[in-house]
Amino acid sequence: LLGTMSAIGTALGPSLGGVLIASLGWRAIFLVTAGLGVVAMILARRFLPGDQTATILRSEAQGVGPRFDILGTLLLALTLAAYALAMTAGRGHFGGTNIALLGMAVLGAGLFLYAQRRVASPLVKPALFSDPVLAPSLAMNGLVSTVMMATLVVGPFFLSRALGLDEAQVGAVLSIGPVVSALCGVTAGRFVDRLGASAMVVAGLVLMTIGCLALALLPGLFGVAGYAAAIMLLTPGYQLFQAANNTAVMANVDKNERGVVSGMLSLSRNLGLITGTAVMGAVFAFTVGTGEVGAAAPEAVAGGMAFTFAVAAGLVALAVAIAVVGGLRKRR
Structure with missing residues (x-):
């Protein structure tokens, strides 16, 4: 359910962003984001429980219990x-x-x-870094996030430069993936519950690998239809991986460490997104042959798109290897 709600928000972002840029300019995006942040803060203050946090803060102030x-x-x-x-x-x-x-x-x-x-009282217990489940999960999470960021870094350039779409159309096409992810979020969770987290981690990563290969091949052949078809393979795999990976990690975590481990999963995802912005963007720009991608020829942009997602497929294949090796170690 959390994955579904996150996907719904992600789906609204590109489409609304495209409309805002086309009508009011890029600054409107940040103004709207600031307003939404204020609303989220008010809702969090109103509805999220704070008793445990208040108790911890009082204990620290009195010199009792662990220090921050x-x-x-x-x-x-x-x-x-x-x-x-x-x-x-x-x-x-x-x-x-x-x-x-x-x-x-x-x-x-x-x-x-x-x-x-x-x-x-460490912020993160050192033993967590050598946990046989958590450490591979963090590595896979970072690799997958690096790959998913490529769809946001490379996708808009391909859709606008190679296919000639305007801002609103680009936003609409970019929303296809999150919409599909939202629709299959609950279903992915049910698959994980019935078939097991370890198997579904591998299944999700394999589907993502196929999706990346499809993104490397289909858009150049079939345009928007090929891009949409490839995204419809990639994003369900991502949703299945996320549901299975989070379940596998949280099932083996002590109750008092769930907050820290959840934060580590978020951190690995954000580091992957940052890395994806730089690395996948650099791969794309290198293949296109210019740092000014917005002025590159459509054929060069299409070639950069294909090569970038071929590299992305290799990264996800590496994540598959990590998942398989981790599964073999757990059986031993």
Whole structure:
């Protein structure tokens, strides 16, 4: 159900964004997003339970119970900020600044892990990083998110430059995937409950691999119809993977650690999205042959689209290998 609601929101984003850009300009998107954020904050304040959080805060204020890991939080925030800047700074050119920021991110990650092993109440328990279920799940989650970001980074350029669609039409086509994902979200959950999370993780990833290969081949042959058909393969696989992966992880987590593990899943997904923006965008731009993709020839954009999703298929195949190896280890 959570996946379905998330997909509904994702479906509305591209279509409404296309209409807003076409009618009011790109600034309208951020104004609307700010308003929606305020509404979400009010709803969260009104409906989400806060008794447990209030109890924890009172205990900390009185010196009772675990203390909040301020050092770990600061190190994690600085590490993530450095990594995000390393992946996005430079407008497509990975230069010395990006390398320095990436080095800072690696150093920050090392310091974070070092600190977590030495504080009384770590932000993340070190044992979680070696968990036989969680560690592969985080890796797969990051790879899958990297691939899914390619549909948002590369897809609009292909639809507008190679197929000649306008902003509203691009938004409508981009909404196909989230709509399909929303429709199959509950069904994916039922498959996971009946057939098991491990098998459905592999099934979802295999379907995603087929979808990526279809995106590499069909749009160039059949245009919008080919793009839509490929997306209709990719997004159900993604929804099935998400439902199965989250179920597999949360089923083996202690009740007191569910919040942290859920946050780690979200973090791996967001890191994948950041990486996908930079890496898949760079692969696309390199194949197109210019950093100014908006001015590239339609044939070059179509070729870049095909190569990028061939690479994406390889990344998902790597995730399949991780899932299979992880399943074999659990059987032993």
